Amino acid sequence: MGELSDDELTGMLRAAGPVEAPPAAFGVDDVVRASRRAGTRRRNAIVGGAAAAVLVLGGVTVGIAATGGGGGQETATSSAAGGGAPGFGEAAAPAVPPPAADAGCVPMQDPGLRTLLDAALPQVAGAKEAAVPMVCKPGGGREVHLEVDDGPAHGVLAVVFTPAGEPVEDGLPVGWARAGAPTASGGYVAVTSTADADSGAIPFEAQLASVASVLAAQL
Amino acid sequence: MDASDEREFAEYFGARRDAVRRTAFLMCGDWHRADDHAQATFVALHRHWRRIRGRDDERVLDAWVRRTLMRTVVDETRRPWRRERSAPEVPEPAAREQDAGDAVATRAALVTALRAVPPRQRAVLVLRFFDDLDVAAAAAALGCSEGTVKSQTAHGLAALRAALGNGIDDLRPAS
Numbered sequence: 001m002g003e004l005s006d007d008e009l010t011g012m013l014r015a016a017g018p019v020e021a022p023p024a025a026f027g028v029d030d031v032v033r034a035s036r037r038a039g040t041r042r043r044n045a046i047v048g049g050a051a052a053a054v055l056v057l058g059g060v061t062v063g064i065a066a067t068g069g070g071g072g073q074e075t076a077t078s079s080a081a082g083g084g085a086p087g088f089g090e091a092a093a094p095a096v097p098p099p100a101a102d103a104g105c106v107p108m109q110d111p112g113l114r115t116l117l118d119a120a121l122p123q124v125a126g127a128k129e130a131a132v133p134m135v136c137k138p139g140g141g142r143e144v145h146l147e148v149d150d151g152p153a154h155g156v157l158a159v160v161f162t163p164a165g166e167p168v169e170d171g172l173p174v175g176w177a178r179a180g181a182p183t184a185s186g187g188y189v190a191v192t193s194t195a196d197a198d199s200g201a202i203p204f205e206a207q208l209a210s211v212a213s214v215l216a217a218q219l
Numbered sequence: 220m221d222a223s224d225e226r227e228f229a230e231y232f233g234a235r236r237d238a239v240r241r242t243a244f245l246m247c248g249d250w251h252r253a254d255d256h257a258q259a260t261f262v263a264l265h266r267h268w269r270r271i272r273g274r275d276d277e278r279v280l281d282a283w284v285r286r287t288l289m290r291t292v293v294d295e296t297r298r299p300w301r302r303e304r305s306a307p308e309v310p311e312p313a314a315r316e317q318d319a320g321d322a323v324a325t326r327a328a329l330v331t332a333l334r335a336v337p338p339r340q341r342a343v344l345v346l347r348f349f350d351d352l353d354v355a356a357a358a359a360a361l362g363c364s365e366g367t368v369k370s371q372t373a374h375g376l377a378a379l380r381a382a383l384g385n386g387i388d389d390l391r392p393a394s
Contacts, residue, residue, distance in 0.1 A: 004383075006376050013348035016326040021240055025254040028232045032225070034258065035265035128267075130290070155362075156290070196362050 038109075038129075110142040113219075117144055117159055120214040121207060124148050130156045142219075148193075150203035155195040157204060159211075161219050163187045179208035181216035189215045220268055228268050231280065232261055239288060245345045246292040248334040260288045285346070285360040293338045328383065335382035340375030343368055 004012075109129050118125040130145040142161040148154065164186035180190040191212045195202045204211070220228070239260060243253035264271065264284060271283050333341055339361070346357040347368075358365045 004380060009376055010348050012325060016329050021237055022250055024236060026258045028229045031261045031265055034262045
């Protein structure tokens with residue numbers, strides 16, 4: 001017999017009928033509890049972010065003082081080199097430690113990584129978290145997904161840190177822009193922006209490379 | 220949310236939960252993960268309920284849920300530690316399924332074959348042919364253009380046909 005036509009195949013898909021589902025593993029109470037927990041985590045992250053910002057400012061001040069008031073360029077240089085007086089990255093890192101390896105099954109919104117992202121791209125500081133699944137992440141994997149607005153452009157900005165030794169995702173779907181960089185710890189950080197269907201452009205497309213570079217020095 | 224919002228959310232949840240779970244299952248092929256995806260979608264909906272419900276349009280609400288679910292499922296497949304691998308070969312419909320009736324066997328074969336279709340193309344096929352959305356609604360759910368939906372449909376059908384392979388003749392309706 002010949003190959004099925006598209007019409008035959010789509011007819012079969014439509015006629016296949018509903019899938020018989022086993023009993024649901026969650027009810028409305030589970031959803032409401034999880035939602036409230038997520039809200040609490042979000043509030044804690046904001047408080048933590050404010051504290052981290054204070055520490056970062058303190059670190060920059062110390063950096064300037066330690067280099068004899070030589071200005072921001074020296075502070076940035078020492079930070080990028082990873083030695084000498086404490087700079088931006090060094091001051092920020094202790095304030096936002098990575099999650100414990102045994103983090104369990106949680107929504108993939110890492111408050112520490114969010115704090116670093118807010119510092120690297122202040123325009124997203126108030127952005128809402130995008131919906132992501134609850135999954136069991138291996139130790140070291142970190143992610144943040146935000147619903148962002150960039151002028152008329154809007155969509156989802158995602159930062160994914162892949163620890164050393166894990167395969168890095170590739171491919172670039174339609175409507176996406178991505179920048180990535182190897183991190184100080186030997187891993188890889190990817191910053192991806194997805195445009196919404198009715199968005200005229202990809203949000204923060206021009207800033208993705210610089211954000212990835214800043215985050216890479218701190219991860 | 221106040222008590223009225225909570226009651227409205229509970230009503231919406233009760234009416235849509237199983238449909239959302241089924242769509243998630245068709246996308247990921249595993250009921251445990253489908254429950255995770257559906258729950259994550261409803262948690263997100265609960266967090267944004269007042270803003271989304273405020274539009275007072277059930278279709279907007281459904282579109283938001285579909286879109287969030289699709290983003291959730293497709294995004295998971297991009298994670299390096301959870302990325303799906305396309306099955307090189309799809310098992311032909313088992314004799315047990317054939318015995319249970321042609322419709323069940325066909326559905327089982329199609330659902331199995333769907334797992335070999337790349338995630339974005341699979342999402343298009345599920346939305347258009349299982350959930351019966353038109354091109355515009357599928358594009359809205361996936362956050363892409365209608366042209367992309369059309370091309371992904373064509374590619375998805377080709378991938379599905381290839382995945383069905385030799386088992387395709389067993390699925391052809393008797394003429």
